[in-house]
Amino acid sequence: MKKVTLPLTDETIESLTAGEGVLLSGTILTGRDCAHKRICEFLDQGKALPFSFVGETIxxxxxxxxxxxxxxxxxxxxxxxxxxxxxxxxxxxxxxGMIGKGERSDEVCKSIVKNHAVYFAAIGGAGALYGNAIRKSTLVAFPDLLSEAVYRFEISDFPCIVAIDCHGNNVYKKA
Amino acid sequence: MRTISSEQIEQAVYELAKNACLRLTPSCLRALHTAASTEEKDSAAAFALQTVLQNADTAAKEKMAVCQDTGYAVILAEIGQDVHIEGKLFSDAVDSGVRRAYEDFCFRKSICDPITRVNTADNTPASVHTEIVAGDSVRLTFLSKGFGSENMSRLFMLTPAKGVAGIIDAIVETVRLAGSKPCPPVYVGVGIGGTFDTCAFLAKKALTREIGSSSPREDIAAIEREALKRINELKIGAQGFGGNTTALGVSCEWAPTHIAGLPVAVNIQCHCVRCEKITL
Known part of the structure; x- marks a missing residue:
């Protein structure tokens, strides 16, 4: 599998093709339902975010x-x-970059192409393996959300499939 | 009359919760191995299934949760009517067992208020279903139910005219719409008949059956087989990457229903079936 270092560069993003396996290493942010809702509320209210998304993978x-x-x-x-x-x-x-599981909406697919980004699919239900690939975890924001808080992880050889690449190729639409 | 203490109930739930979250059921492991053997080598689906099997091994060896979604704690309790439970209220004993297990084994606490979304921080309350049965024993079934798959579940109030074809269409359509989202290959629990509420419960109960088991009723078993065949023809495959196995099994439970209706509930379970049973 191809080794990919994070944060992603434009060149790296360009080189990724939907369907190929990759091993991700570097740093990522976490965020799920409640954190996303709160981040968008901050944006709606014009409040400064406690961290930046520029160049990040979530x-x-x-x-x-x-x-x-x-x-x-x-x-x-x-x-x-x-x-x-x-x-x-x-x-x-x-x-x-985004890492998750399962298909995305057409709006997200278009936004990935427009913003020259990439969506990686991790394997759902392989929590123990992924937990072991996380070498360091630091709380970044929203501690009251417990497991839904935003953390920064240092990951090493984190296995994923490139699911939607920057050209709009989509592993879920091949079938 | 036999007396069972609430401490015994609590301890049993503690052990069930621990074991459920740390290992897949034997029938689930068997079905995953079979699925992996039918996929093309080097395909994304084969990679997904091999990863999932390797993960189950790591989780068991290192005592880590198989999946970080250690789920809503669902307990099905069949309580013999000749049993007297002494001590705490039954549901409080169950919650105590859940609370201790989720804390002691570093399982995620995933239960929150539906409106404020504030987490209860101890994974309680459990979802407890009690049935009074004959005898003097208590049979407890613990299902760690993840919500990526729960979210993809549906309930249909079909007209009687829809019949068997309508039931099968409802099952297949639910899996098709779920697509890659519930962590396929899924296990499909189906309730047929009853009322709106009992139908949903039957679907949940069906998920506590072994994968590969058949309904003792031949006409219902035929629905299970046909629905499974049609689901696997969808070719959604492991994780939605395409492939031969979209579902590991379909189990249907039934109850008599009203002359005006045909309720069908389809409860989706991801490929991490975590279910443990004990009889006290």
């Missing part, structure tokens, strides 16, 4: 608490479609 996930001796507990992807109503707005702000 992982749609809410981890299990870390057992002793581990950086993170089980942490596989959640269903990306629930974040579809928020994603184009974040892509317009400079978000470059």
């Amino acid at each position: 992982y749609y996930a809410g981890p299990c608490p870390a057992p002793e001796g581990k950086a993170c507990g089980s942490c596989g992807p959640t269903t990306s479609a629930r974040m579809d109503s928020f994603a184009p707005r974040l892509l317009d702000l400079g978000l470059k």
Whole structure:
């Protein structure tokens, strides 16, 4: 599998093709339902965000608490479609990568192409393997949301499939 | 009359919750192995299935949750009517067992207020269904129910004229619409008949059956087989990457219904079937 380093560069994004397997290493942010809703409320109210999306990759996930001796507990992807109503707005702000599971809406697919971004599919239900690929976890924002808070993860050889590439090729629409 | 203490109930739920979240059921593992063997080598579906099997192995060895969505704790309790439960209220004993297991084994706490979305922080309350049955034992079934798949479930109030064809169409259409979202290959629990509410419960109960088991009623078993065949013809495949296995199984439970109706509930379970049972 191709090794990909995060944060993503435009060249890296250009080189990715839907359907190919990749091993991601570097740093990512987490965010799921409640964090997305709150971020968009901040934007609606013109409030400054506690972190920047520019050049970032977001992982749609809410981890299990870390057992002793581990950086993170089980942490596989959640269903990306629930974040579809928020994603184009974040892509317009400079978000470059998304990691989750399952198909995306047409609006998100178009926004991926428009913003030269990429969507990776992690394997749902493989939480223990993904938890072990997380080497460090730091709380970034919204601690009251518990597992739904925004964390920064350092990941190493995190296996994914390129699901939607920057040219709009889509692994879910091949069948 | 036999007495069972609420502490026994609590401890049993604690063990069931722990084991359910740390391992897949044997029938689920078997079905996943079979599915993996039918996919083309080097395909995305084969990669997904192999990853999932490797994950189950890692989770069991390292005592990590198989999936971070350790679910809504669903408990089906068949309570013998010759049993006297002494101590705490039954549902409080169940919640205590859930609370302790989710804390002790680093399982995610996923239960929140539906309006404010504030997390209850201990994964309670559990969803408890009690049935009074004959005898003097208590049979507890624990299902760790993830919501990526729960979200894709549907309930149909069909007209009687729709018949068997309508039932099968409802099942297949639910899986088709769910697409890649519920972590396929899915396990499909179906309720047929009853009322609006009992039908949904039957669908949940069907998910506690072993994958590959058949309804003892031949006409219902035929619905299970036909629905499974048609679902796998959808070619959604593991994780929606295309492939031969979109569902690992279809299980139907039924109840008599009203002359005016034909309720059908379709409860979707992801490929991580986490279900444990014990009889006290």
